[in-house]
Structures are given as C-alpha cells and as structure tokens.
Amino acid sequence: MTDTPASLGTRRAPYTDLRQWLAHLDATGRVAVMREGVPLQHTLAAIAKRLDGQKAACFPRPGGHAIPVVSGFMARRAWIAEAIGVPESGLLAHFRDAADHPLPCNEVPGHAAPCQQIVHRDVDVLKALPVPTHSEHDSGPYITAGLVIARNPVTGVQNVSINRIQVHDRQRMAILMLPRHLLAFYQAAEARGQALDVAVVIGVDPLTLLASQAIAPIDTDELEIAGALHGAPLDVVKCVTNEVRVPAQGEIVIEGRILPTERAAEGPFGEFPKYYSARESREVIQVDAITHRAAPLFHTIIPAEMEHLLLGSIPREATLLAHLQRSFSNVLDVHLAIGGVGRYHLHVKIRKTHEGQPKNVICAAFGAHYDIKQVIVVDDDVEVHEPLQVEWAVATRFQADRDLVVIAGAQGSVLDPSTTVGLDFSDGAPPAHLQGVSAKMGLDATRPVAYHEHVFTKVRVPGEDDIDLNAEIDPAGRVDFL
Structure with missing residues (x-):
C-alpha cells in the first residue's frame, strides 16, 4: 500500500470539521469550483463523476438554488487516511480501534448547535434543498449522502446509516431499508402501530461520515465511533421535533417519521453495483421540520463512484480483518x-x-x-x-x-x-x-508451504526497492542514438 506524502510520518490531528477539510483540499489543489447555475438534473452528477477521484466538486447556486452542493471529498483512499490523520497503511487498524472503543456523545443545547441556527417547520423539501437527480433512469431526485439516525424503540440506543431517499413531494420521501438495524427498528415500531422518529443529516465531517458505515452490533451508536475517530466525544443536539440526537456541527437536518403501514413507489435508482434497482414499494418518511446552518452546504454522493464505494468498503474491511484474525x-x-x-x-x-x-x-x-x-x-x-x-x-x-x-x-x-x-417474476420484483x-x-x-528450490520464489532484483533514481539519472545526460 502506498502512502501519500501528506499521510506519512506520525499521526496528525484529524479533520473533525467539514469546512476545515474542504478548505484543506482547496488549499492543496483538490477542489474544483463550477460556474453558477449548473442544472441539478443529471448535469451536476455528470460533472462530479468526471472529476471522481481527482478533485472534489463544489457547485454554487446549482439550478439557481441558494445552497451550494459539494461532492467527492472522500473519493480517494489516501484522502480518507489523511482526513483521519494516519498513514494509509494504518487506516484499518485505526478505524477498528475506534469501533472497539466508542466514546459517549456530548449533548449541547440547541442555541450552541450550528445545525439549528435556522428552523423551518412548514417545509417543501425540493424548494428548501438542492436535491439532484443523478443517473439517466433514476425515477426522481434522491438524497444520497444523508445520515439516517433513529432510536431503537425498545432500548433507546441510536443507529446511523446512509440510505437512499427519493423525494416525492413537499413533505414525503420514500426510503430503501435493507435488512439491517434501521429496518429492525422500524419493524419494532410498526408492530406497535407507531411511527419511527428519524433525522436525516446532510453534510457532516469526513470522520463522522466514515463512522456511519461501521459494521457494529445493533445497539452501538455509530456517532460514538465518530467520537473515537475524533479523539473526543462528538457534540450532538436533540432534534426540535423528536428525541433523536444529531451531530451539532452538521450542515442540514431533515426531521421526520417513518410512517407505519404506509408505502410509496421508489426507484428505479442507479446503485453501487452500477446497475439500476427495480421500482418497488418502500416505506415513507413524513417530514416534520428542516434545520440548518445559516449558510449550509448540501453533500451529494454520486452513486457507484469512488466516494460511494470507499465509504462502504473501508469500514467493512476493518470489520472483516478483525473477524478473520480472531480465528x-x-x-x-x-x-x-x-x-x-x-x-x-x-x-x-x-x-x-x-x-x-x-x-x-x-x-x-x-x-x-x-x-x-x-x-x-x-x-x-x-x-x-x-x-x-x-x-x-x-x-x-x-x-x-x-x-x-x-x-x-x-x-x-x-x-x-x-x-x-432465470427466475420468472412476471408480476414484478421477486419476493x-x-x-x-x-x-x-x-x-x-497461494503457493505450497514446501516446494522444490525456487519454483515458487518471486523474481526480484537485489536493490530494486532501495535504489534512488534521482541519484542515478543524469538530468543533463544525452546520447546520440543515430
């Protein structure tokens, strides 16, 4: 694994603030700022995709909307290690240590939380937020980088995940929940005839974003893993309409409820395997409020590109490595x-x-x-x-x-x-x-443990890893080959 110069040496302080991280990327030539007014339908995603893994993208006034959109600021493995402040080779071990030693969050009052500087209770999501439509056959605008936070209706412990969310109208959104912790919370609430209170947080620091994808037991709050990555408890604040606690430094928070028994059509949507998932009936979020900073940023993840893939793969790698090493x-x-x-x-x-x-x-x-x-x-x-x-x-x-x-x-x-x-589901998606x-x-x-002479010995040249090419190449050297 190759470390970038910025990630070599002893551990540096992590980037625990989204704007600080974006400013650092900008100062090191890794942010591209677009012309104003890039269309939210397809064009924004197309530009961000072309820059994928090269530069983060910032879109001022996208589609004429006052809130800028940012994307791609976690699109290289080396950048993620750099944000955490560790060598790339130490990334998995450091993430695993944070997952094993979470820090309880620090709750702050609303007046001390930037994410609640502005509060809207009667909202129209698509007018309030610049939600892009990404891929060619996507069925509409999607929130792709929202941290969905919910409380276990039995224990009260929170879970954090990133779920795709299709915005249908002013205050209703359809959400895909795979068979994981959020769905278990919802099913427990629905069995009681209750809605599940949730918050969708858009625009968090890179460490909290990564922590949201940790593979952890059901009653582990990923915000506590974020605190461990930060090196200090994460500041959280209680939502204005429910009991969910959200990162106080977040940019935008959508507060709402996943309604019992109600369903709405969702999809098709271009997912991480680089194919479209089918249109199916999904659970519905009723939006109750939107809070945000005075001048917020909206983060979108371009589906199936590097930011999407790395945010999912690195936490999984850390968990898989620990699991395998136990045996x-x-x-x-x-x-x-x-x-x-x-x-x-x-x-x-x-x-x-x-x-x-x-x-x-x-x-x-x-x-x-x-x-x-x-x-x-x-x-x-x-x-x-x-x-x-x-x-x-x-x-x-x-x-x-x-x-x-x-x-x-x-x-x-x-x-x-x-x-x-090969399966026939002519009536729609398979059950x-x-x-x-x-x-x-x-x-x-793998090669055999024992083998004859050098049959499975990897060919190498002595000194190939240590040679200093700058010392060996004569920059003024010329040879007449004709």
Whole structure:
C-alpha cells in the first residue's frame, strides 16, 4: 500500500470539521469550483463523476438554488487516511480501534448547535434543498449522502446509516431499508402501530461520515465511533421535533417519521453495483421540520463512484480483518476490490502455515458478511491492494480443479442483479425471501508451504526497492542514438 506524502510520518490531528477539510483540499489543489447555475438534473452528477477521484466538486447556486452542493471529498483512499490523520497503511487498524472503543456523545443545547441556527417547520423539501437527480433512469431526485439516525424503540440506543431517499413531494420521501438495524427498528415500531422518529443529516465531517458505515452490533451508536475517530466525544443536539440526537456541527437536518403501514413507489435508482434497482414499494418518511446552518452546504454522493464505494468498503474491511484474525492470527491484510464494487470481491493476504488453511479462511470470510461473493486468498508476498499482483497470483498459483471452492444457494446481496437471472417474476420484483440468493466462489491462490528450490520464489532484483533514481539519472545526460 502506498502512502501519500501528506499521510506519512506520525499521526496528525484529524479533520473533525467539514469546512476545515474542504478548505484543506482547496488549499492543496483538490477542489474544483463550477460556474453558477449548473442544472441539478443529471448535469451536476455528470460533472462530479468526471472529476471522481481527482478533485472534489463544489457547485454554487446549482439550478439557481441558494445552497451550494459539494461532492467527492472522500473519493480517494489516501484522502480518507489523511482526513483521519494516519498513514494509509494504518487506516484499518485505526478505524477498528475506534469501533472497539466508542466514546459517549456530548449533548449541547440547541442555541450552541450550528445545525439549528435556522428552523423551518412548514417545509417543501425540493424548494428548501438542492436535491439532484443523478443517473439517466433514476425515477426522481434522491438524497444520497444523508445520515439516517433513529432510536431503537425498545432500548433507546441510536443507529446511523446512509440510505437512499427519493423525494416525492413537499413533505414525503420514500426510503430503501435493507435488512439491517434501521429496518429492525422500524419493524419494532410498526408492530406497535407507531411511527419511527428519524433525522436525516446532510453534510457532516469526513470522520463522522466514515463512522456511519461501521459494521457494529445493533445497539452501538455509530456517532460514538465518530467520537473515537475524533479523539473526543462528538457534540450532538436533540432534534426540535423528536428525541433523536444529531451531530451539532452538521450542515442540514431533515426531521421526520417513518410512517407505519404506509408505502410509496421508489426507484428505479442507479446503485453501487452500477446497475439500476427495480421500482418497488418502500416505506415513507413524513417530514416534520428542516434545520440548518445559516449558510449550509448540501453533500451529494454520486452513486457507484469512488466516494460511494470507499465509504462502504473501508469500514467493512476493518470489520472483516478483525473477524478473520480472531480465528487466523496469520491473516495479514484484506481488501475489498473496487472492481468488485467495494462489496463483493475480497482479497485476503495470509502467511500460510498449513495446506488447506486458505480454504478455511475462505469459508470464514463468507460467514463474515453476506455481501461477499468471491474471495481470493494470496501469500504474504502479494499486495492485496494491487489488482495486478492478485491477478498474477491467480494466474500462477491457482488450479481450478484443486483450489476452487464453490458454495451454491447462499444468501448474497439483494442489489446483485445476477442473483435473479432465470427466475420468472412476471408480476414484478421477486419476493423478499428469494432476493439475493447467490453462489459463492473462493480461490486459493497461494503457493505450497514446501516446494522444490525456487519454483515458487518471486523474481526480484537485489536493490530494486532501495535504489534512488534521482541519484542515478543524469538530468543533463544525452546520447546520440543515430
């Protein structure tokens, strides 16, 4: 893994404020400011996509709206490490340590919370906020970077997640909830005939944004993990219309309720696998209020691009590494390949000690997260973050009749369109219990523990890693080759 100059050396103070982080990116040539008035429908997303991983994008007065839109400020792995203040090679360990040692939040009064400087109780979401329409066949404008915060109706402990939200009209929005903690909270409330109070927070600092994606037990408040990443308790404030606590430094907060029994059409929407998910009946958020800073910023994530993929993959990597190392101390590193949309393809580096061990690691990885569809296990001389090295290991150390593991009919991602190929659902989308049924594939791309002479010794030239090319190249040197 290669560290950028900004991330080398001892740990620096993290960037715990969104505006401070954007100013830093701008000062280092990593923000592009667009002309005023870029259309919110497709054009904004198209520009941000073209800049993906190169520069963050800022759109003043998008579609004539007074609130600027920002995107792409977490679109490189090195930037995320830089924001946290650690070397890129220490990113997973630092995130895992924060997840293991959360800090309780610090509640502040409303007058001390920037996110409540302005309060609107009678709102029209699309007039109040510059919500873009992203992909070609998206069914409308979507909030894609909103932290959805809800309280467990039984225990009161909060959960934080990012969910896609389609804005339908003035005060109603449809939300996709996958079978995770937020859906469990909603189902518990709905069983009581109650709405689930929620807040959708748009525009938070990079560490809180990353913490929202932690894979944690159901009664773990991800805002406490954000505090651990900050190195101090996160300031939160109680919403003005419900009991949900939100980051006090947030830019915009939509307060509302997910209504019991009510559903509305949602989708199609271009999702992280780079395909559209189907139009289906989803739960409905009734908006009760919008609060925001005096001059807020609106953050949008371009679906299926680097900011989207990295925010999902890095917290998962940290969790997967910890899970595997509990059973296999010789697991050294993991990587969710971007070619596998940051979710489906896992590369695992091990220091192999026994034949057959990689197959055990493969099985353990499939059990660690149901999204994982393919696992490649490689030796400690292969860099799992470099796709060419992993492919080389498969090409030279893997034989399908000996080293392939296939598991049929397992639970996979409901957003993987290949899982429903060949099934006839002429009346619409498949029922929930049949969605995401997937085959899993594992590849043992490790060399034998013992082998003859140098058959599996990786070719290298002595000194290749240490040579100083600046000292060896003569900048004034010329040769007449004719």
